Amino acid sequence: MLANPLALIAEITHRCPLHCVYCSNPLELAAANSELKTEDWLRVFAEAAQMGVLHLHLTGGEPLARTDLEELIAAARGCKLYTNLITSGMGLSRERLKRLVDAGLDHIQLSFQDSRQERADWIAGTKSHAHKVELAGWIGEHRIAFTANLVVHRQNLDHLEETLAFIEMLRPGRIEIAHTQYYGWALENRASLMPTAAQLQNALRVVAAAEERLKGTIRIDSVIPDYYAQFPKACMGGWGRRLILIDPAGKALPCHAAGVIPGMVFDNVREHSLQAIWNDSSAFQRFRGEEWMQEPCRSCDRRTEDFGGCRCQAFLLTGDATATDPVCSLAPRHNVVVQALGVSTAEVISPSGLSEGWKYRPNPGRV
Amino acid sequence: MGIAETCKPALAIGCKWGGTEEEPMILFPEGAIRIQGTGLAILALCDGQRAFTDIVEELQRQYFGADPQRIREDAIRFLEQLHEKRIVDY
Numbered sequence: 001m002l003a004n005p006l007a008l009i010a011e012i013t014h015r016c017p018l019h020c021v022y023c024s025n026p027l028e029l030a031a032a033n034s035e036l037k038t039e040d041w042l043r044v045f046a047e048a049a050q051m052g053v054l055h056l057h058l059t060g061g062e063p064l065a066r067t068d069l070e071e072l073i074a075a076a077r078g079c080k081l082y083t084n085l086i087t088s089g090m091g092l093s094r095e096r097l098k099r100l101v102d103a104g105l106d107h108i109q110l111s112f113q114d115s116r117q118e119r120a121d122w123i124a125g126t127k128s129h130a131h132k133v134e135l136a137g138w139i140g141e142h143r144i145a146f147t148a149n150l151v152v153h154r155q156n157l158d159h160l161e162e163t164l165a166f167i168e169m170l171r172p173g174r175i176e177i178a179h180t181q182y183y184g185w186a187l188e189n190r191a192s193l194m195p196t197a198a199q200l201q202n203a204l205r206v207v208a209a210a211e212e213r214l215k216g217t218i219r220i221d222s223v224i225p226d227y228y229a230q231f232p233k234a235c236m237g238g239w240g241r242r243l244i245l246i247d248p249a250g251k252a253l254p255c256h257a258a259g260v261i262p263g264m265v266f267d268n269v270r271e272h273s274l275q276a277i278w279n280d281s282s283a284f285q286r287f288r289g290e291e292w293m294q295e296p297c298r299s300c301d302r303r304t305e306d307f308g309g310c311r312c313q314a315f316l317l318t319g320d321a322t323a324t325d326p327v328c329s330l331a332p333r334h335n336v337v338v339q340a341l342g343v344s345t346a347e348v349i350s351p352s353g354l355s356e357g358w359k360y361r362p363n364p365g366r367v
Numbered sequence: 368m369g370i371a372e373t374c375k376p377a378l379a380i381g382c383k384w385g386g387t388e389e390e391p392m393i394l395f396p397e398g399a400i401r402i403q404g405t406g407l408a409i410l411a412l413c414d415g416q417r418a419f420t421d422i423v424e425e426l427q428r429q430y431f432g433a434d435p436q437r438i439r440e441d442a443i444r445f446l447e448q449l450h451e452k453r454i455v456d457y
Contacts, residue, residue, distance in 0.1 A: 006399075054385055054392065054399050080385055082394040107381050107396045145381020145396045173381065173453075174396065219453070221397075 005278060007055040008048040008081075009245040009256075012041065012072065016062040017090045019125030019360035020113065022151050022193055023185040025061065026259050029364035030248035038068045040270060042075045044246060047274040049079035053244075059086040061248065064096075070103045077104025084109060086149075089135040090128050097138050107145040109176070110136065114156045115166035123155060125360040136170035148172040152203065153180040153193035161206045168210075168218060175218055177207060179225030183257040183312060185361040192358055194340065200228055227337050231302060232309025232325035239287035239311060244278060252277045254284055257312035261321045287311050292322050296330050369450075370419050370443055376457040377415030393454055400454070405430075409442050413455060419446075 014029040036044075045056065056076045063069055064087055076083045084107040085100065112132060114120035120129035139146045148167045150156075156163065160177075167175055180186050180193050195203070207222045214220065226233050236243045236255045245253045251266040252274070258264060267281040278284060286292070290303060297308040308314075309325020317326045317336045324331040331337075370376075378384075378393070385399065386392030391407060392399045402410055408429060412422045423442055427435045449455040 054394055082383065082385060082399075084396060106383060106394075109396075143380050147396060 002279060003241070004051040004275075005048075005053055005244045006242050007057060007244075008044070008053045009057045009059060009243060010041065010044070010072075011059055011061065011245065011247045011256075012036075012063050012069075013065045013248050014061040014364045015065040016060055016088070016361070016363060017065075017126055018062065018088050018128055019362065020151075021123060021125070021185060021189045021358060021360060022153055022180045023361040024181055024183040024256055025361065026184050026257065027188070028259070029061075029362070031364050034249040035066075036246075036248065036250045036269070038071055040250060041072055044269050044274060045072070045076050045081060046079050048244075049081055051275055051278070054082055055084060056081040057084045057086060062088055062090060064090065064092055070096075070099050073100055073103040073105050082106050087111070088124070088128060089132050090126075091131075092135055094138045097135070097142070101142045101144055105144055107147065108139055109147040109149050110139070110172075111149045111151065112163070112167060113151070115159065115163035119156065133170065136172070140171055145174070146172045147174040147176055149176045149178060151178050151180055152195070154195045154199065155193065157195050157199040157203050160203050161210075164206065164210050168214065172218060175210075175220050177203075177220065177222035179223070181225075182227070183260075183316070185359060187316060188359045190340065194227065195225065197228070197341070200225070226309075226313075226325075226327045227341060229327060230329045232306050232313075232328045234306045235310035235313075235325075238307040240278070240284040241288070241307075244274065244284075252281065252283070254287070255310075255312060257310075257316075258283065260312050261315050287321075294322055294324065296332075297324050300330065370446060370457060372420040373418050374457040375415050375418055376413040376422070376446055376455050378410075378413065379453050379456045382454050395454060400452075405441060406445055409445050410449070410455075413446070419457065 013035055014025060015032055058072065063085060073083050083105050085105055086109045089110050110132060113123040117129040121127045148170060150163060150167065152160065182190050186193060207220060211220050240254050245256060246269055247253060250268040250270045252269060253259065253266055264283050266283050267277045290298065293303065293308055297303050309328055311321050313327065314323045314325050315321035318333045323333060326333040326337050328334065382393055382395045384391060385394040390401060392401050408426060412425055423439050426438050426442060430438055446455055446457065450457065
């Protein structure tokens with residue numbers, strides 16, 4: 001029997017005041033005037049809770065760009081969803097934070113780009129760093145979970161130790177060290193963002209030391225970036241197995257990047273119930289189970305653990321969405337990943353000297 | 368043992384009850400755990416108001432006939448486990 005999803009990822013807007021070069025949003029961003037209305041989201045949340053979804057991840061874009069965020073959180077609390085706000089914190093005042101907490105926010109995940117203001121603002125393509133520091137202090141005034149999220153890559157890994165020390169002072173309950181995932185804008189900027197093997201080795205050492213030092217106070221979550229891993233990640237916990245993502249315009253996707261795979265048709269929550277989409281939509285069925293798998297996945301013992309890795313990455317790097325994720329050391333096309341690691345140049349760019357191909361994510365307008 | 372008699376165990380920051388009445392769960396940022404049986408009885412009393420010693424007394428009342436020392440030890444072990452997972456503070 002098909003199990004229902006456990007988490008709903010609600011990309012409530014693609015509008016964002018930041019222009020991060022590592023953004024994994026699709027290259028084709030949803031226009032501001034295509035966004036779902038408040039009442040659409042409220043219905044989706046109620047349906048999700050009815051299906052047994054436990055966690056709601058409010059993300060974007062920048063979710064704060066929606067003026068109805070308080071209402072969305074209150075409704076989610078009303079149907080007992082655990083609400084997680086994934087945010088840059090840009091423009092979040094002390095008063096609005098209090099309103100969000102009062103509405104029922106359970107967890108805030110605040111992103112950081114770097115420990116140094118100039119570099120952080122350079123990666124985000126906008127001035128945002130100083131405000132985050134102030135905001136972290138305000139979060140501490142409330143009884144909600146606080147995770148500091150740091151996306152790492154070639155341009156900030158060399159001073160990871162300093163960045164961790166900086167984030168530590170902001171007193172989050174948890175620090176998530178997220179290696180850049182190469183989708184959307186991040187893939188466009190891959191040559192500038194891919195860490196070197198030496199950087200990665202150093203990062204592992206720094207993280208291990210921090211885990212030891214912070215034991216019992218701050219938890220650290222970090223995983224090896226998949227280009228350097230031996231086996232692929234169990235992307236989204238398997239296609240159509242645990243998660244459902246709704247984009248700003250209401251399209252239901254099995255993952256953030258699924259739109260890159262040609263021929264996919266995504267049903268819209270404006271026209272279908274969440275349950276119907278989960279059970280019957282062609283997009284969710286496309287890579288469910290093992291029928292679609294090729295060798296070596298098809299006969300591999302790991303297929304029930306990693307589900308062949310990421311379908312979108314398989315397509316983006318090999319042109320075939322049913323191929324073994326090429327980050328897998330057993331993949332026939334693993335050479336494309338080895339090549340990508342080889343061509344990443346060793347230089348670290350400085351904020352004043354932009355490299356060619358450093359592409360900032362734009363803010364979507366209206367169509 | 369790491370639990371003082373006077374401490375008042377409560378759900379940690381960022382943790383809350385969820386799931387359904389038949390299948391109660393504790394939800395936290397990265398996931399959820401199902402709580403059942405005696406664990407449910409113990410955690411339901413961890414409201415931040417009752418002291419640990421009162422919780423044990425109440426459990427001994429609820430499980431009248433069971434070995435009172437065993438009840439205390441089970442409660443300590445369970446709360447220590449959840450403390451380690453950062454689900455309970457005391």
